[in-house]
Amino acid sequence: MAQLEGRSLAFTSAIARVLWDGSVAGWNEGDHLARAAESAGFDLAAMDEAISADADRYEQVVAGNEKDHAASGHWGVPTFVFENEPFFGQDRIDLLLWRMQGKGLTKRAGRH
Template sequence: MTLSVDLFFSFRSPYSYLALPKTMQMAADYDVTVNLRPVYPIAVRIPGFFKRANPQFARYVVLDSSRVAQRENIPFRFPRPDPIVQDMTTLDVAEHQPYIHRLTRLGAAAQADGRSLPFTRAISRVLWDGSVASWNEGDHLARAAAEAGFDLAAMDAAITADPDRYEQIIAGNEQAHAASGHWGVPTFVFENEPFFGQDRIDLLIWRMEGKGLKRR
């Protein structure tokens, strides 16, 4: 029997990006379906989060995510531009968020199509691997989407025609994420049990093996 696991994912989260190679490998090696469910970043989901957090929080994330990428040999650079429009001096988050709304809605569209994991893997590399100067310019996203079997222009048009449909998908994801018992990303959820972090995939596999997970 094919097992199923949810993955709650943010396009701004370095650890979400860093989880993708092992997630793809898990899906290739084991008889498991990974349902990637995009959510908005914590900067949007929890207004004022960064102003209340310890000022060392963001600095540590930069340090730690960079060394995780080095250890795992994953191409890595923080996205340019930042998917969240935020003044990193004052930590104010802008009300208008064109980048993260588009990215997350695109992820929701791929989720509705049943192929959110390969789509998100392709798009996230453009943001995070440092191979392009500005991920939001030119045809970088369109080419990445095409490589994953998607027509980006058609997806954008569908979202523009009915944005509420995709916002409802995202809202459902966020509700399920909250109900799982964790608030961070990436969070994997298997049979209502959360596994938070890109470094918990081995533990997740262990748990699923106890429930009959088989290699392909």
């Protein structure tokens, strides 16, 4: 859903830290993910509802992402590809952003 809204980097950055930085025990329990999503401007419960209401649409998005992921030549997640350069792992998101900023990426007004 964040991808379709053009906000996948913000969502991924917030969620990936909870999953992989080692600071959150039981990341899949309680409200850890909801709080991480909220920190990036998302309402996880509302996202779940919207996805459940139009599951086929989001299944198509996932299938397209899986196809693109396979084409990148990498097997793990998160993997991002920018200008044919893969960035693998949550610890590479900052490098990806740096590379994109070097090509003119700017922060959008009103976005996290």
